[in-house]
Structures are given as C-alpha cells and as structure tokens.
Amino acid sequence: MGWILIAIIAGLILWVYADFMLGRKKHLASAKTNSLPIRESNLAIFAEGPTLFDDLFSELKKAKQHIHILFYIVQDDKISQEFLSILKERVNAGVEVRLMVDWVGSGLKRKTIKSLKAAGVEFAYSQMPKLPFLFYSSQVRNHRKITVIDGKIAYLGGYNIGEEYNNHDPKLSPWRDYHLKMTGEGVRDLQSEFLEDWHAAAKVNLLQNKAYFPALPKGKIRQQxxxxxxxxxxxxxxxxxxxxxxxxFIGTPYFIPSKRVFNLLREAVHRGISVTVLVPLVSDHALVKEASYPYLRTLIKDGVEVYQFLKGFYHSKVLLVDDEVCDIGTANFDKRSMYLNYELNCLIYDVDFIKKIKRILAEDILNSRQAALDDFTHSPLKEKAASTISYFL
Incomplete structure (x- = not known):
C-alpha cells in the first residue's frame, strides 16, 4: 500500500514538472514582446488608496462613450460594490463598459458577475487555466491593472479594487502603493494593451475600431x-x-529576484553604485518574506541599505536609477513577475516628475527602519520551504 502511494506521488510530481516545462516552452514561443515607443503624456501619481479611488470613481462617472477596465483583483466588498454600481450606472447612460479580471485573483462572486452581465456590463475572465498544460496555465496570472476612459484618460499601477486597498484592513492598513493617471498620447498604448488582453480573454477583436482611439495631444512627460x-x-x-x-532605488513588496538580476545588482554595488532597497515589515502572503531573506542578507553584507516599511503595508513597485529613469507599474521585483505573470510597467524619463516620485520615496523611508542582518536570520525551516517554491510565490 505504501509503495502505491509513493508511486502516485511520484507520478504527480512528474506530471507537474512535465506540464510546467512544456507549457512554458510553448508560452515563450508565442509570447508577445512588443517594443512600444517613447510617448509624451501627462502623468499624476497616487500613493494612497482613498485619494486614488476618489479620483478614479469621479472620472468613471463622467465617462461618455466607453470604459475599459482590467484588474488582477476586484473583491466583493463595500468599495467594490460602489465601483461596480458606477459601471452599471454608466451602462444605463449609454456607455460601453468592459470589465476583465484575472481568473485566480478576482474575488467576485457568481451572483455579482451575473448581475453585472444582466445590467449590460461586458465581463471576461483573463488567463483561465486550459489544457493541455493545466498546471502551467494556472500559474500564469494577468497581474496588469488598466483603466481607460473614453480613450482619453487612463490609469495603471499597483492598486486593485477592495477594502484592503482603501485602508480598511486591520493588519495591512494603511496600504501604500503607487498608481499613475495618464492623459495624452500614451493612453493609446494602454487602450491597445487592454484590447489585446480582451481579444485573448473574450475572443472579440476590437483593435481595429477607430472609435476607441481618438486623436490625442502630446503631453509634457516622456514615458514608455x-x-x-x-x-x-x-x-x-x-x-x-x-x-x-x-x-x-528598489521598492517592492516581494524581493525574490532572478539569479541574473541579483548578480547584476551585486555587481553594481561592487562598482560603487549606491543601492537602497525598501520592503514591507509585515507580509500579506505566506513565505514571501522568508524567500527574500537570503537575498537581503547578502545585500546587507555587500553594503546595501535595506529598509523595512513600518506604517502599514508596502505594496509599491518602483525602480529608480540615477534620478534619470523611473519604472513604476504592476511588476514586483520577484521571479513570478519576471517569469510567469502578464505585467505592465511605465518607464518615466522626466526629471521634474521624478522629483515628485523622490519626495514620495523620501517620505516612505522616513516611515521605515533600516534593517540589520538579525532581521533576516530566523525561521530556517520556513526559509528553506520558501526557497524551494520561490518561483511560484
């Protein structure tokens, strides 16, 4: 009986391994690697959920023609219901509304989705697991967050829709994140990305519809x-x-870099580059803190300043280099974002806007403490377990 159980477990492990490796090979062969141009747009940055949601909901209520939204997570709670009610109201006003959420990430109940469809909201799940590579496809998540209103106003960044993002989680509040609002010519690229994902999820191709791509003016900020x-x-x-x-400067909730990126970061330190890493003190997922410990210990020994955020939960994703280029978006500094997820980042090349970002980063450092080696030397069993599955955290 024991041998039968061992054989079943061994078979499952072999199936998972083969499924993942073959699925990834197929995915990489067909993966889209668009190189989008540098645009000139106008940007605003939000670092607090209540402020973002006030602005986002206000703009949604003013939509005249079409609303296109993709989130990794839309919860089924108070603020989510307010958000969904706005979408229904806009449909009643004659606005086209499309809502897409990740199949794994979303917290929407069936009856909520049913009510959305009954109200006229077009709904689709992104990245539903599918054969023949069921395990691999279940791990590839659409982690993007895109909102495009009338083809003229857009949002992207780290926030999802839920009470925790609105500072109503007893453990994780206040929630710290960075989200961008965009107007100008870059909105066209966000519209295209949404419609690409909508085509894949809903099997409806709207990319050639000129109504979704109005003429857009240039803005003042170079971004890509x-x-x-x-x-x-x-x-x-x-x-x-x-x-x-x-x-x-690296800010991230999950610091689990690939070997290549980690080695390049260490090389940068060794050639005299000043490196600062900001991570949360509290965690929102099991084992992600422990998975980061070996990397953070090594960097501290190399002379990197590592900070732990104390004022709530730090979920921001930022990479700032030389005060000249800043990356803000949906991607974490981890293997899942680098190797599995669909992500969407924005490279910003404007010195004045980067100064605004730096003021936010300085405030976040003030609300943090500098970490020492002792902060990352406990829970050896958890650390071993986390290291084993770090690809999927």
Missing part, C-alpha cells in the same frame, strides 16, 4: 509603456541596473 508576459521584464530590469552610474 512596457508590457511583459513571462519574458522581457528580466531583460528590462537587467538593462536598467547594468546602466546605472550612481544610484539604484
């Missing part, structure tokens, strides 16, 4: 959108780190 799906993100981060001349 970088969509990734299991490939390209590692290369982008590697290039930014390799080209650093004086300083690198």
């Amino acid at each position: 959108l970088v969509p990734t799906e299991g490939v390209l993100l590692e290369e982008m981060m590697s290039d930014l780190i390799s080209n650093a001349k004086t300083s690198i």
Whole structure:
C-alpha cells in the first residue's frame, strides 16, 4: 500500500514538472514582446488608496462613450460594490463598459458577475487555466491593472479594487502603493494593451475600431509603456541596473529576484553604485518574506541599505536609477513577475516628475527602519520551504 502511494506521488510530481516545462516552452514561443515607443503624456501619481479611488470613481462617472477596465483583483466588498454600481450606472447612460479580471485573483462572486452581465456590463475572465498544460496555465496570472476612459484618460499601477486597498484592513492598513493617471498620447498604448488582453480573454477583436482611439495631444512627460508576459521584464530590469552610474532605488513588496538580476545588482554595488532597497515589515502572503531573506542578507553584507516599511503595508513597485529613469507599474521585483505573470510597467524619463516620485520615496523611508542582518536570520525551516517554491510565490 505504501509503495502505491509513493508511486502516485511520484507520478504527480512528474506530471507537474512535465506540464510546467512544456507549457512554458510553448508560452515563450508565442509570447508577445512588443517594443512600444517613447510617448509624451501627462502623468499624476497616487500613493494612497482613498485619494486614488476618489479620483478614479469621479472620472468613471463622467465617462461618455466607453470604459475599459482590467484588474488582477476586484473583491466583493463595500468599495467594490460602489465601483461596480458606477459601471452599471454608466451602462444605463449609454456607455460601453468592459470589465476583465484575472481568473485566480478576482474575488467576485457568481451572483455579482451575473448581475453585472444582466445590467449590460461586458465581463471576461483573463488567463483561465486550459489544457493541455493545466498546471502551467494556472500559474500564469494577468497581474496588469488598466483603466481607460473614453480613450482619453487612463490609469495603471499597483492598486486593485477592495477594502484592503482603501485602508480598511486591520493588519495591512494603511496600504501604500503607487498608481499613475495618464492623459495624452500614451493612453493609446494602454487602450491597445487592454484590447489585446480582451481579444485573448473574450475572443472579440476590437483593435481595429477607430472609435476607441481618438486623436490625442502630446503631453509634457516622456514615458514608455512596457508590457511583459513571462519574458522581457528580466531583460528590462537587467538593462536598467547594468546602466546605472550612481544610484539604484528598489521598492517592492516581494524581493525574490532572478539569479541574473541579483548578480547584476551585486555587481553594481561592487562598482560603487549606491543601492537602497525598501520592503514591507509585515507580509500579506505566506513565505514571501522568508524567500527574500537570503537575498537581503547578502545585500546587507555587500553594503546595501535595506529598509523595512513600518506604517502599514508596502505594496509599491518602483525602480529608480540615477534620478534619470523611473519604472513604476504592476511588476514586483520577484521571479513570478519576471517569469510567469502578464505585467505592465511605465518607464518615466522626466526629471521634474521624478522629483515628485523622490519626495514620495523620501517620505516612505522616513516611515521605515533600516534593517540589520538579525532581521533576516530566523525561521530556517520556513526559509528553506520558501526557497524551494520561490518561483511560484
């Protein structure tokens, strides 16, 4: 009987391994690696959920033609119901509304989705697991957050829709994150990315519909959108780190870099680059803190300043290099974002806007404490377990 159980477990492990490796090979062969141009847009940054939601909901209520929204998570709670009610009301006013959420990430109940569809909201799940590579496809998540209103106003960044993001979680509040609001010519690229994902999820191709792509003016800020799906993100981060001349700032909730990125970061330190890493003190997922410990210990020994955020939960994703280029978006500094997820980042090349970002980062450092080796030397069993599955955290 014992041998039968061992054989079943061994068979399952072999199936998972084969499924993952073959699924990833197929994915990489077909992965889209668009190189989008540098645009000139106007940007605003939000670092607090209540302020973001006030602005976002206000703009949604003013929509005249179409609303396109993708979130990794939309919960089924108070603020989510307010958000969904706005979408229903806009449909009643004659506005086209499309809502897409990740199949794993979303917290929407069936009856809520049913009510959305009954109200006229077009709904789709992104990245539903599918055969023949069921395990691999269940791990590839659409982690992007996109809102496009009338093809003229757009949002992207780290926030999802839920009470925890609105500072109503007893453990994780206040929630610290960075989200961008965009107007100007870059909105066209966000619209395209949404419609690409909508085509894949809903099997409806709207990319040639000119109504979704109005003429847009140039803005004042040079920026570039970088969509990734299991490939390209590692290369982008590697290039930014390799080209650093004086300083690198990394803010992330999950610090589990690939071997290549980690080695390049260490090389940057050794050639005299000042490196600062900001991570949360509290965690919102099991084992993600422990998975980061070996990397953070090594960096502290190398001379990197590592800070732990104390004022709530730090969920922001930022990579600032030389005060000249800043990456803000949906991607975490971890293997899942680099190798599995669909992500969407924005490279910002405007010195004045980067100064605004730096003021936010300085405030976050003030609300943090500098970590020491002792902060990352406990829970050896958890650390071993986390290291084993770090690809999937």
